[in-house]
Amino acid sequence: MSAVMPSTEPQGVRGRRVTDSATRLTHGLMALSFALAWLTGDTERWRDVHVLSGYTLAALLLLRLADALWGPRRLSWRQVARQLGDAARWALAAWAQLRAPLPDWMGLARRAQSVALGAITAALLLCLPPLLACGWLGDQDWGPQWLQEALLEGHEALADGALALVGAHLLALLLLSLLRQRNAGAPMLSGRVPGAGPDLVTQPRHGRAVLIGLAVGLLWCWQWPL
Template identity: 30%
Template sequence: MIKEISRKMMSWDSPVFVSHWLLAICFVGAVLTQESERFRLVHVTMGYTMMGIIAFRVGWGLIGSRYARFSTIAPRFLKVREHIQSALNGEKEALMGLSALGFVAAYLLMFLVIFVTATGYLTFNEIGPELISELHELVANLLISVVVVHVGAILLNALYQYFRRNNQEVGGRMASIAVRVRPYKWVAVILMGLVLYFWGVQFKVW
């Protein structure tokens, strides 16, 4: 099943791939430290990092490679409804329906990260009423729920492919795409460097 998930990521270029996993790492770090006063700085740092990654992803969506650009989003959104309907009806397009759910969750996640980071900043700096803190917690829980849906859709998608045993044709097509769109490793390196530098500043390593 891991191979099926990997194949789905093969159309990502290096910056998208790295930003995705950096975002995932920061999300897990933020969740694990959300109730800890001792690791509050870690929680805040993870939140700020997620915001920075989302800002990068927005910029890369405007100037990045073909499959990273937002111009590919609209056609996919138009197909979401029919894919989900096919999934509910148990048709062949069920595979795409599960993929559509994960796609919607991914972009909803981006908006929620922006919102949760903004309310987190206000809460950490004690700006505004107590309602801001409660709103931050509410949106954070919603964010966790969306991540669960996103990951769940990906796993169901991979399971569907695995049991249908139709991976060879899809895998070959995705592999050929990967050869074309996997460049911009230097952008990914710069992104990782900026994240590490920011962490060093936050934790007073330098």
């Protein structure tokens, strides 16, 4: 009977899977759609591209909502609510520490690392629905003139707020990468984090990612040129 040779591959070389392909592609397409919508928002020449980018972002957000309801546990709205709750509890703890004779600054900083990025992401997800709703209603010329103007102003204000959250998101990623001495955005590129241990996401969902990519590509081919 032949002996079973132990594997010579070091444990944890590939790391643990924490994000599936469909989630990463959706995240990337949402970022690209938002960037296109922002860049084309102030010029009438590219208005059709602005509108199509907004519709694409809305469709991807609906897909994200479906994942929150029926998808993996890590994408559920409970996770979003937990991230916001963690941020609120951290803020209360920070206020208590500031009033203490000897604040634990290092403890606050370590805790902030784990809540800031998640809270900003959750806030951005909550900002997108009213932003897109105002844009859609304005594009449909819905209601009287004063309401259309109010929708336009609301759309622009929400867009500025979303852009600020995107900037805060990127800044938080940069600070987190510096503090932990590794790229905090890598999971959205490779889907994995270094180290041994069980995968937090068991299904890579490659097929779903292909379908999402094809659907978005067909939408743009169908609507271009507008």
